[in-house]
Amino acid sequence: MQxxxxxxxxxxxxIVALVLFAAIGGGLYFVLGGESGNAGLTALTAEKNVIxxxxxxLAAPPSAVTAGFRVGVDSVSxxxxxxxxxxxPDLIAARSALPAYLTAISSVHIIRSEGALPAQLTxxxxxxxxxxxTVDLYGWDGKVWNFLPSRxxxxxxxxxxxxxxxxxxxxxxSPTVQVVSTVLEVGDTVSEIGSTVNAVQVSGLTLQAxxxxxxxxxxxxxxxxxxAVMPLLRAPDDDGxxxxxVMADLxxxxxxxxxxxxxVNSNDYNGVVLDYPGLDPAxxxxxxxxxxxxxxxxxxxxxxxxxxxxxxxxxxxxxTTGGYDLRSIGAAAxxxxxxxxxxxxxxxNGGAAQMIDWASxxxxxxxxxxxxxxxxxxxxxxxxVARLPGMDTLALFGSATLQTDxxxxxxxxxxxxxxxxxxxxxxxxGSAFAPRFSYLDDSGQARTVTxxxxxxxTHQLALSxxxxxxxxxxxxxxxxxxxxxxxxxxxxxxxxxxxxxTSGASLSYTVNGANGVVYQATAAPGQPFTxxxxxxxxxxxxxxxxxxxxxxxxxVDVVVPQATAAATLAATATPKPILTVGPTSTPCPNCxxxxxxxxxxxxxxxxxxxxxxxxxxxxxxxxxxxxxxxxAAEMKRAGMTWVKVxxxxxxxxxxxxxxxxxxxxxxxxxxxxxxxxxxxxxxxxYQQQVASYLGSVxxxxxxxxxxxxxxxxxxxxxxxxxxxxxxxxxxQKAYAAIKSANRNTIVVSGAxxxxxxxxxxxGAFCDDKPWLEQFAAAGGLNYTDCVGIxxxxxxxxxxxxxxxxxxxxxxxxxxxxxxxxxxIIGNARPLCFTELGFLTGEGYPDLASTAPGFAWAAGxxxxxxxxxxxxxxxMAKGGSAIRFVIVFNVDYTDYGADPKAGYAIIRADGNxxxxxxxxxxLP
Numbered sequence: 061m062q063x064x065x066x067x068x069x070x071x072x073x074x075i076v077a078l079v080l081f082a083a084i085g086g087g088l089y090f091v092l093g094g095e096s097g098n099a100g101l102t103a104l105t106a107e108k109n110v111i112x113x114x115x116x117x118l119a120a121p122p123s124a125v126t127a128g129f130r131v132g133v134d135s136v137s138x139x140x141x142x143x144x145x146x147x148x149p150d151l152i153a154a155r156s157a158l159p160a161y162l163t164a165i166s167s168v169h170i171i172r173s174e175g176a177l178p179a180q181l182t183x184x185x186x187x188x189x190x191x192x193x194t195v196d197l198y199g200w201d202g203k204v205w206n207f208l209p210s211r212x213x214x215x216x217x218x219x220x221x222x223x224x225x226x227x228x229x230x231x232x233x234s235p236t237v238q239v240v241s242t243v244l245e246v247g248d249t250v251s252e253i254g255s256t257v258n259a260v261q262v263s264g265l266t267l268q269a270x271x272x273x274x275x276x277x278x279x280x281x282x283x284x285x286x287x288a289v290m291p292l293l294r295a296p297d298d299d300g301x302x303x304x305x306v307m308a309d310l311x312x313x314x315x316x317x318x319x320x321x322x323x324v325n326s327n328d329y330n331g332v333v334l335d336y337p338g339l340d341p342a343x344x345x346x347x348x349x350x351x352x353x354x355x356x357x358x359x360x361x362x363x364x365x366x367x368x369x370x371x372x373x374x375x376x377x378x379x380t381t382g383g384y385d386l387r388s389i390g391a392a393a394x395x396x397x398x399x400x401x402x403x404x405x406x407x408x409n410g411g412a413a414q415m416i417d418w419a420s421x422x423x424x425x426x427x428x429x430x431x432x433x434x435x436x437x438x439x440x441x442x443x444x445v446a447r448l449p450g451m452d453t454l455a456l457f458g459s460a461t462l463q464t465d466x467x468x469x470x471x472x473x474x475x476x477x478x479x480x481x482x483x484x485x486x487x488x489x490g491s492a493f494a495p496r497f498s499y500l501d502d503s504g505q506a507r508t509v510t511x512x513x514x515x516x517x518t519h520q521l522a523l524s525x526x527x528x529x530x531x532x533x534x535x536x537x538x539x540x541x542x543x544x545x546x547x548x549x550x551x552x553x554x555x556x557x558x559x560x561x562t563s564g565a566s567l568s569y570t571v572n573g574a575n576g577v578v579y580q581a582t583a584a585p586g587q588p589f590t591x592x593x594x595x596x597x598x599x600x601x602x603x604x605x606x607x608x609x610x611x612x613x614x615x616v617d618v619v620v621p622q623a624t625a626a627a628t629l630a631a632t633a634t635p636k637p638i639l640t641v642g643p644t645s646t647p648c649p650n651c652x653x654x655x656x657x658x659x660x661x662x663x664x665x666x667x668x669x670x671x672x673x674x675x676x677x678x679x680x681x682x683x684x685x686x687x688x689x690x691x692a693a694e695m696k697r698a699g700m701t702w703v704k705v706x707x708x709x710x711x712x713x714x715x716x717x718x719x720x721x722x723x724x725x726x727x728x729x730x731x732x733x734x735x736x737x738x739x740x741x742x743x744x745x746y747q748q749q750v751a752s753y754l755g756s757v758x759x760x761x762x763x764x765x766x767x768x769x770x771x772x773x774x775x776x777x778x779x780x781x782x783x784x785x786x787x788x789x790x791x792q793k794a795y796a797a798i799k800s801a802n803r804n805t806i807v808v809s810g811a812x813x814x815x816x817x818x819x820x821x822x823g824a825f826c827d828d829k830p831w832l833e834q835f836a837a838a839g840g841l842n843y844t845d846c847v848g849i850x851x852x853x854x855x856x857x858x859x860x861x862x863x864x865x866x867x868x869x870x871x872x873x874x875x876x877x878x879x880x881x882x883x884i885i886g887n888a889r890p891l892c893f894t895e896l897g898f899l900t901g902e903g904y905p906d907l908a909s910t911a912p913g914f915a916w917a918a919g920x921x922x923x924x925x926x927x928x929x930x931x932x933x934x935m936a937k938g939g940s941a942i943r944f945v946i947v948f949n950v951d952y953t954d955y956g957a958d959p960k961a962g963y964a965i966i967r968a969d970g971n972x973x974x975x976x977x978x979x980x981x982l983p
Contacts, residue, residue: 100132100172101130101131101132101172101173101174102130102131102132103128103129103130104118104120104125104129104130104131104178105125106122106123106125107122109121109122109125111131111133113133113134113135113169114135114167114169115166115167115185115186116133116135116166116167116169116183116184116185116186116228117182117183117184118131118133118171118181118182118183119181119182119184120178120180120181120182121178121180124178124179124180125178126175126176126177126178126179127175127176128174128175128176129173129174129175129176129177129178130173130174130175131171131172131173131224132171132172132173133169133170133171133172134169134170134172135167135168135169135170136151136167136168136170137167137168138164138165138166138167138168138229141155141164141168141229142163142164144156150202150226151168151170151227154168154200154205154226154227157200157203157204157205158205159205160234161233161234161235161236161426161528162198162205162231162232162233162234163231163232163234164229164230164231164232165187165190165195165230165231165232166185166186166187166229166230167229168227168228168229169185169227169228169229170226170227171224171225171226171227171228173224177222177223177224179222180220180222181220181221181222181224182218182219182220182221183197183208183218183219183220183221183228184213184216184217184218184219185197185216185217185228185229185230186215186216187215187216187217187230188215190232192212192215192217193413193417193526193527194232194233194425194527194528195217195230195231195232195233196208196210196217196230196231196233196420196424196425197210197217197219197228197229197230197231198228198229198231199225199226199227199228200225200226200227200228201225201226202226206225207423207424208221208225208228209387209421209422209423210421211421212417212421217230233425233426233528234528235525235528236426236528236530237531238524238525238530238531238532238553238554238556239258239259239429239530239531239532240256240257240258240259240531240532240533240534240550240553240554241257241258241259241260241261241288241290241429241531241532241533241534242256242257242259242260242261242533242534242535242537242538242550243260243261243262243263243292243533243535243536243537244260244261244262244263244278244280244281244538245263245278245536245538246263246264246276246278247278248278248280248538248539249280249538249540250280250281250538256537256547256550256551256554257287257534257537257550258287258288258531259287259288259289259290259330260281260287260288260289260290261290261291261292261333261366261533262277262278262281262289262290262291262292263277263278263291263292263294264276264277264278264291265277265291265292265293265294265323266293266294266295266296267293267294267295267296267302267303267306267316267336268302269302269305269306269312270306270309270312270315271306271309271311271312271313271314271315271316271319272315272316272319273293273316273319273320273323277291283327283328283329288330288331288364289329289330290329290330290331290332290333290364290366291323291324291329291332291333292332292333292335293320293332293333293334293335293336294335294336295335295336295337295338298338299338300337300338300339300340301338303336303337303338303339303343304338304339304340304343307339307340307343307346307347307350308343308346313346313350313353316350316354317350317353317354317357320332320354320357320358321357321358321361321363324358324361324363325361325363329363330363330364331358331363331364331365331366331394332358332363332364332365332366333365333366333367333368333395333397334351334354334365334366334367334368335368336367336368337368337370339382339383339384340383341382341383342383343383344382344383344384344385345385347383347384347389348385348388348389348392351365351367351388351389351392351393352388352391352392355392355393355394356392364394364395365392365393365394365395366393366394366395366396366397367389367393367395367396367397368397368399368431369381369384369386369389369396369397369398369399369419370382370384370399371398371399371400371401371415372398372415372418372419378418379414379415379418379419386419386422386423387422387423389423390422390423390424390427391423393427394427395427395429395530396419396423396427396428396429397429397430397431397533398415398416398419398428398429398430398431399430399431400412400430400431400432400520402437402439402445402447404437404489404492404494404510404512404516404520405489405491405492405510406491407491407492407493407519407520407523408490408491408492408493408519409491412520412523413523413527416428416430416523416527416529417527420527420529425527425528425529425530426528426529426530427530428529428530429524429529429530429531429532429533430520430521430523430524430529430531430532430533431532431533431535432517432520432521432532432533432534432535433447433512433534433535433536434450434512434517434534434535434536434537434539434542434546435447435448435449435450435512435535435536435539436448436449436450436452436453436494436509436510436511436512437509437510437512438453438507438508438509439507439508439509439510440505440507441505441506441507447536448509448541449536449539449540449541449542450511450512450513450541450542450543451540451541451542452541453509453511454511454605454611454613455481456481456482456483456497456499456509457479457481457483457567457585457603457605457613458479458480458481458482458483458613459479459480459481459603459613459614460477460478460479460569460601460602460603460613460614460615460616461477461478461479461480461616462475462476462477462601462616462618463476463477463478463588464476469593469618469619469620469621470593470620470621471593471594471595471596471620472592472593473592473593474590474591474592474593475590475591475592475593475601475618476588476589476590476591477569477588477589477590477591477601477603477616478587478588478589479567479585479603479613481499482499482500483497483498483499483585483586484497484498484499484500484506484585484586485497485498485584485585485970486565486566486567486584486585486970487565487969487970488562488563488564488565488607488953488968488969488970489510489968489969490562490903490904490967490968490969492510492516493515493516493518493519493562494510494511494512494513494515494516494607495510495511495513495564495565495605495607496508496509496510496511496565497509497511497565497585511565511607512543513543513545513563513607513608513609514543514544514545514546514548514549514608514609515549515561515562515563515607515608517534517546517549517550518549518552518553518558518559518560518561519560520532521534521549521550521553521558522553522558522560524553525553525556532553534546534550537550543608543609543611544609545608545609560905560910561608561955561956562904562905562953562955562961562968563607563608563953564607564953564961565605565606565607566582566606566607566690566953567582567583567584567585567603567604567605567606567613568580568581568582568583568603568604568606568610569581569582569583569589569591569601569602569603569604570601570602570604571591571594571599571600571601572599572600572601572602573594573597573598573599574597574598578594578599578713579591579594579716580686580688581686581687581688581690581716581720582686582688582690583688583690584690589601589603592716592719593618593620594620595620596620596621596622597619597620598617598618598619598620599617599618599619599620600615600616600617600618601615601616601617601618602614602615603615674764674806674845674846674889674890674892674943675890675940675943676890676943678936678937678942678943678944678945679701679702679727679943679944680698680699680700680701680702680933680944680945680947680978680982681695681700681701681702681703681704681726681727681729681944681945681946681947682695682698682700682702682703682704682946682947682948682949682950682965683703683704683705683706683731683895683946683947683948683949683950684703684704684705684949684950684951685949685950685951685952685953686705686717687705687714687716687717687718687720687721688720689703689720689721689724689726690951691950691951691966691972692724692726694950694965694966694972694975695726695950695975696725697972697975697976697978697979698965698972698974698975698978698979698982699933699978699979699981699982699983700726700947700982701725701726701727702726702727702728702729702763702764702944702946703721703726703727703728703729704728704729704730704731704894704946705717705721705728705729705730705731706731706732706733706769707730707731707732707733707757708732708733708734708735708736709734709736710734710737710749710750710753711753714730714757714760714762715760715761717730718730718757718760718761718762719761722761727763727764728762728763728764729762729763729764729765729766729808729894729944729946730757730762730764730765730766731765731766731769731894732750732753732754732757732765732766732767732768732769733768733769733770733776733810734750735775735776738775738776738777738778739778741768741771741776741777741778741781741786741790742777742778742781742786742789742790744789747789747790747793747794748793750767750768750790750793750794751790751793751794751796751797751798752797754767754794754797754798755794755797755798755800755801756801757798758797758798758799758801758802758805759801759802761802762802762805763804763805763806764805764806764807764808764846764892765794765798765805765806765807765808766808766809766810766811766848766892766894767790767791767794767795767807767808767809767810768787768790768791768810769810769811769894770810770811770812770813770850771786771787771790771810771812771831772784772812772813772815772825772826772827772828772831773812773813773815773825774824774825779824779825780823780824782822782824782825782826782831783822783826783831783834784812784826784830784831784832784833784834784835784836784837784838784840785834785835785837785838787810787831787835787840788835788838788839788840788843791807791809791810791840791843791844792842792843794807794843795807795843795844806845806846806892806943807843807844807845807846808844808845808846808847808848808892808894809835809840809843809844809846809847809848810848811848811849811850811892811893811894811895812826812828812831812832812848812850813828813850814828814850814851814852814853814871814877815827815828815871816869816871828871829870829880829884832847832881832884832885833884836884836885836886841885841888841889844889845889846889846890846891846892846943846944847881847885847889847890847891847892848892848894849877849878849881849891849892849893849894850893850894850895850896850948851871851874851877851893851895851896851897852895852896852897852898852899852948852963853871853872853899853916853917854872854873854874854898854928855872855916855917855919855920856872856873857927857928857931858873858874858875858928858931858932858935859875859931859935860873861873861875861876866916874896874932874935875935878891878941878942882941887941890940890941890942890943891941891942891943892942892943892944892946893936893942893944893945893946894946895946895948896932896945896946896947896948897947897948897949897963898917898920898924898925898928898929898963899914899917899920899925899959899962899963900917900920900921900922900924900925900962901914901917901918901920901959901962902920902921902922902967903922903967903968903969904955904959904961904962904968905955906918907959907962910955910956910957910959911955911956911957911958911959911962913957914959914962917962922967922973922974923973925965925973925974926965926973926974926976926977926978927977929947929965929974929977929978930974930977930978930980930981932945933945933978933981933982934981947965947974948963949963949964949965950964950965950966951964951965951966952964
């Protein structure tokens with residue numbers, strides 16, 4: 061055997077041993093033999109083959125019942141057992157030996173028997189009022205508590221056994237130390253190991269047909285540094301030929317066991333991990349015995365054995381691992397690595413949960429470790445999957461290039477850029493918690509990539525904590541093609557600080573000028589990005605792939621010449637290779653840039669207020685994440701002719717968003733609020749600044765402007781001053797400035813937040829009904845063309861009134877919102893819904909745990925969201941009160957305490973069911 065040896069001081073740290081053996085369990089069950097004439101025992105017969113007692117049952121098939129077998133069952137309550145107020149010495153010993161991570165949730169059943177045991181026994185315990193996903197059966201053999209493999213059957217845990225424990229109970233398991241290991245491959249460059257993982261599996265040794273090992277271990281590890289070192293032994297990639305040859309040869313098995321024991325002892329390794337795929341099911345029994353013999357030999361040396369299982373598959377309605385019998389292997393080995401496999405969507409669609417539930421019934425969950433990879437998955441139509449570094453897959457996008465002829469570039473002219481790759485589509489797989497994109501390979505075949513990010517890995521690791529497993533092994537952690545942040549995801553998992561997020565995925569372009577960012581927008585794969593050239597000067601246009609981090613796809617430098625000069629391309633940057641992911645770039649929230657626009661001077665003509673309002677035919681639109689309007693095609697399919705963009709800072713240049721909207725055939729509503737200056741909202745000087753700025757936005761061509769947002773809330777307006785009358789002062793100044801700049805711009809009064817939280821009155825904040833009444837009484841209708849209104853808490857059809865299970869407050873129903881507002885303003889102005897949406901968490905994590913304040917929408921479905929939007933449109937079209945409805949929202953991807961993505965009509969999978977439904981009712 062050729063082997064590379066690591067020579068140095070040998071230090072064994074006690075904590076390493078504790079971590080390695082934390083999950084060791086198993087053992088033999090003790091078979092009781094009662095004395096003849098033992099009182100209280102009942103004979104088991106073919107006719108009476110079941111014994112039951114206080115939720116516990118013992119049964120044998122009639123054909124397996126043996127003559128003379130008698131059994132008796134007694135119980136002590138879980139509370140008595142937990143309090144250790146027991147008199148029986150055997151029960152006291154059992155209680156003292158119970159691991160701290162087990163808590164009895166059923167009675168502890170005492171089993172006595174005499175006579176020959178039946179060959180087959182079924183033991184079952186009822187478990188009620190608790191979830192069973194982390195509940196296991198354990199039996200006491202007089203010395204130790206042993207895990208009993210079992211199955212969930214409704215609220216019962218059922219175990220098949222050929223031996224009887226002295227005691228048996230159902231136990232709630234608790235989390236233990238989360239052991240994290242990784243694999244050091246030959247050629248890996250090792251970063252700091254000790255702070256990230258508990259154990260390192262070192263590859264390089266390969267099984268031979270005679271049972272020997274060949275090769276040399278990867279370098280870069282150091283013994284005695286606080287992490288365990290375990291050689292990872294692999295079988296050759298020969299469809300199992302070598303492995304099965306060894307399993308057919310006892311001498312080869314003996315050589316293998318002796319060589320492994322010598323390997324770990326002579327180098328002071330902590331144990332080994334076997335990764336031996338390709339086992340012939342006919343050799344399954346031999347492999348189980350081999351594992352048992354190897355484990356026994358290693359345990360004599362205080363060494364640990366790990367075994368990599370195949371990913372379980374479903375056959376005939378149940379899971380199987382082929383020739384690898386998890387029960388027997390798991391009873392002998394200390395660690396069972398359970399691969400998640402290449403179906404990454406199993407994490408979110410329940411497949412992984414079902415697999416773990418099955419496996420934790422075969423093997424003690426404390427021995428189970430999820431086997432994960434940081435590599436992305438490249439899938440072909442035939443179902444085959446290749447795991448590739450993320451950098452390699454993102455290279456498929458290509459790099460940014462200039463497509464516009466240099467001579468055509470001038471201030472105000474369109475300049476077009478594109479990526480050189482062949483990616484066709486881009487979306488976010490909400491079940492895999494990963495970006496997903498499709499591309500055409502060199503043969504023209506369509507393939508799909510699931511791009512693994514730290515966010516993806518965090519969701520996978522969370523499964524281990526959810527099911528109280530022993531930990532996880534993360535392979536490929538040292539691969540240089542990983543997105544940045546993989547190590548941090550592992551560390552946060554160990555510290556139990558991991559935060560589960562869903563970031564979405566997009567392509568973005570950023571234009572930088574001499575003074576910083578001048579424009580940002582997203583673009584679809586295969587579609588060009590067009591920027592309207594700014595003032596003369598040099599600009600850099602960068603493309604990025606954005607998900608849980610931002611990855612540079614290259615940049616192009618462009619010079620916009622003076623009007624009389626020819627355009628030149630300044631040092632076009634060499635397309636950059638995919639760089640490591642840096643901090644997540646904040647997508648342009650309004651797309652509009654930060655460049656101040658000049659304020660248009662008021663015209664000499666006087667401004668007339670008190671007009672008749674913006675009456676007209678009903679129109680429909682949607683609020684987008686930024687002015688790039690990435691889903692314009694879907695919006696048009698839904699019949700939308702308006703787009704809404706939110707601006708959050710004075711001086712923001714709205715022209716790019718306005719121009720882009722008009723270029724794509726949309727009217728645009730600019731909604732303005734400056735959260736950072738909310739405390740100044742009643743200051744007349746600040747109100748004049750707002751008015752002047754909104755006048756400049758109107759001069760840039762905005763079709764409608766909403767002046768401020770939800771001014772009845774003390775987060776958006778000075779506390780205690782949140783009255784409709786106070787807001788009217790700002791609106792009056794803004795109306796004059798807007799109309800002076802552009803008489804055609806519709807002025808929409810800022811919609812209040814619909815709420816009854818203040819009992820129908822005002823305090824630090826104001827409920828919307830009294831706020832609107834104050835606004836109308838203060839003459840606010842003289843300074844608006846349309847009254848802003850929001851509706852966002854529906855859980856019943858818009859056609860219904862009085863059916864909401866919460867209460868019958870008017871804000872619960874679409875029609876009562878409309879009726880209430882129309883009544884207050886006497887129908888003197890139309891209503892403009894600047895936000896209207898229906899929340900559904902379908903396709904995302906559970907609302908109750910992710911966003912508790914929005915748990916009221918937990919029952920809403922995507923289908924209902926689509927249908928209810930259709931009904932709103934039908935109802936609004938049928939009357940004259942509603943000027944337009946802006947759906948909140950089209951394409952937000954934030955899903956946390958404020959689950960904006962749950963309101964979005966572009967769902968987590970990239971589809972738009974609401975667009976399809978609306979297409980049938982709007983032209």
